[in-house]
Amino acid sequence: MKEQIQVTLPDGSQRSFPAGITPLEIAAALSASLAKKVLVARIDGVVRDAFTPLYNDVTLHLLTWDDPEGKAAFWHSSAHLMAEALEALYPGIKFGYGPPIDHGFYYDVDPGDRRISEADLEAIEKKMAELAAQDNRYIRRDIAKAEALDFFEKKGDPYKVETIRELNDGEISFYQQGNFIDLCRGPHIPSTGLIKAIKLTNIAGAYWKGDEKNKQLTRIYGITFPKQKELDEYLQMLELARQRDHRKLGRELGIFTFDDDVGPGLPLWLPNGGVLIEQLELLAKQTEEQAGYVRVRTPHIAKESMYLTSGHLPYYQDSMFPPMELEGGRYYLKAMNCPHHHKIYAAEPRSYRDLPLRIAEYGTVYRYEQSGELFGLMRVRCMNMNDAHIYCTEEQFADEFRAVNDMYLRYFKIFGIEKYVMRFSTHDPAKRGQKYLDLPELWAKTEGMVRRVLQDSNIPYVEVPDEAAFYGPKVDVQIWSVIGREFTLATNQVDFGQPLRFGLTYTNRNNEPQTPIVIHRAPLGTHERFIGFLIEHYAGSFPLWLAPVQxxxxxxxxxxxxxxxxxxxxxxxxxxxxxxxxxxxxxxxxxxxxxxxxxxxxxxxxxxxxxxxxxxxxxxxxxxxxxxxxxxxxxxxxxxxxxxxx
RNA sequence: GCCGAUGUAGCUCAGUUGGUUAGAGCUACUGAUUUGUAAUCAGUGGGUCGGGGGUUCGAGUCCCUCCAUCGGCUCCA
CATH class of the missing domain: 3.40.50.800 (Anticodon-binding domain)
Incomplete structure (x- = not known):
């Protein structure tokens, strides 16, 4: 074993230390003030405890609160601290997962017959502060699977036992601080004393492992900081965010309202909201006219048979309002515009000369969203989509998809939308024939094409495997509400499935019938969500062109x-x-x-x-x-x- | 749909351990005022305290239930 190790620091400098030294001790050797701030360390690229003893030459990066990894560890350790407090206050309480999140942490717990409510949070906070003040060190121990199982079986925590069963021997570790021991892969901060400011923010139900069929645990959310001042600033920022919440501003500015007699999730647009809608529609109409779209109008209901043809009924019936029975048939409120548009396509024979055919409509759709999901204008049951369906040949597809993408970017520029992420959902080839249509060459071709368009546009995107639609890959634009909820704003989907189901064809040059590809696109999403987003984006101070009263x-x-x-x-x-x-x-x-x-x-x-x-x-x-x-x-x-x- | 919380005037909120006709500010209406860059004064109206049921001599206050909303979870064509 080495007696001395070489440590390479971020500035490239190398220093020699005795083997077994920890990053924390190295920090102390470098600077006393740094040592107080170190939370975790990146050792040869892997984030680990700052109290990990080092026995080999390493590159070392000391991480503090200013690093995202530092914050994550800080909050992760805070979750353990909360668990310790909970165990002290509720003996026998059982624990699920307790990870750090973007702003803070949570822990899912099963308090048994007891019930934890918001009123109890203060007592838990107090206990956490008390335990933090003890300045207990976090201690890591690697442990054999059998021993780990034995520990939690004896303790009687079925969630931990279940988690351990899914892990492999040799990759299991425990962390202990004070009297509390938890299964955890870490890393953790050096000691609880670093946690100076604590706020438990809310409490909610959460299914074990996120599965609706599992038992619902109690999730407690919290956030902590190394300084009280930072907590105060955070709370103030939350308050400012609330000021621009579209539900508050929407009422104050006379944009929309809800009424119990109309029904949940069914917004009433007030005159000022009416202006916003009209301006958006005007923009969309001008944009789409220039881009060669045609505009149609379709009824709000259709017979059951159409949704059997489209294939929506078996899968999406739960999300549709129940049918109306009349004249011996069933009619559904439409939850999407595509089938109606397909019928318009099918209304006359199409030639390759007619394509691409771009059918647009500000179509109203109704979706029976679960009651707990409704959220101001962002999640409603009646919405107006800036919808269009582009019917094109395989050869035309690339240009059409690119044009749609460019349209998105142009809109984002107009609205100054900078914080968004494009999610590119692809299929899993192993699931073709079940979850996805079994058309390998079309999947490969369209996915490659979409990927290329995104790369060419030089916009940030994430690729999410196995999230494509049944009928093709898609690109969704994710945005965040002012209180941090994530939403899909716009969507751009490839569809080579519905044209087949509807038997849509065009006649090619050689007088042969061909199946077109469809692009579903909604760059402005829905009026409701888009305007909800814009209210928050502009904090109610709309640009002149959009302002209800200018x-x-x-x-x-x-x-x-x-x-x-x-x-x-x-x-x-x-x-x-x-x-x-x-x-x-x-x-x-x-x-x-x-x-x-x-x-x-x-x-x-x-x-x-x-x-x-x-x-x-x-x-x-x-x-x-x-x-x-x-x-x-x-x-x-x-x-x-x-x-x-x- | 599930867990937890909340529901008092158009809006924001007070309403003590259940105790006589439920309050305030803003808004609205009426009158006076005719004003120079973020709040003129006075008066008047407005609530079956979310709906229903119960406990009680007595319920805005306690219990049950339904509805809606909020925070999450699940879902999101």
């Missing part, structure tokens, strides 16, 4: 009303959405009202403006911009709109 006209006194009304006329001629805010209240109050309504422009007109033929311009969020002539104003507004829409 301009507020504020006459100082009654004697300026004529001038103000004239001005209103001019603005309307310019097709600007303007609102006159009369003179009953003082000007300061009306400016405040307009500011809180987040109206982009306020035009104050009094004696000075009336005599000079000007307006005094105030921009929302910026304040007074001074006097403008009417022409200067309208030019400014036109330019501001054109800047975005081009």
């Amino acid at each position: 301009v507020a006209v504020l006459p100082i006194a009654d004697r300026h009303l004529d001038y103000a009304n004239n001005l209103m006329g001019r603005l309307r001629q310019e097709r600007l959405r303007a609102r006159l805010m009369g003179s009953d209240e003082k000007i300061g109050k009306r400016i405040r009202t307009a500011e809180t309504a987040k109206i982009p422009y306020m035009l104050v007109v009094g004696d000075k403006e009336t005599s000079e033929g000007t307006v005094s311009v105030r921009r929302h969020g910026q304040g007074d911009l001074g006097p403008f002539s009417i022409e200067q104003l309208t030019r400014r507004l036109r330019e501001e709109i054109a800047e975005v829409l081009g």
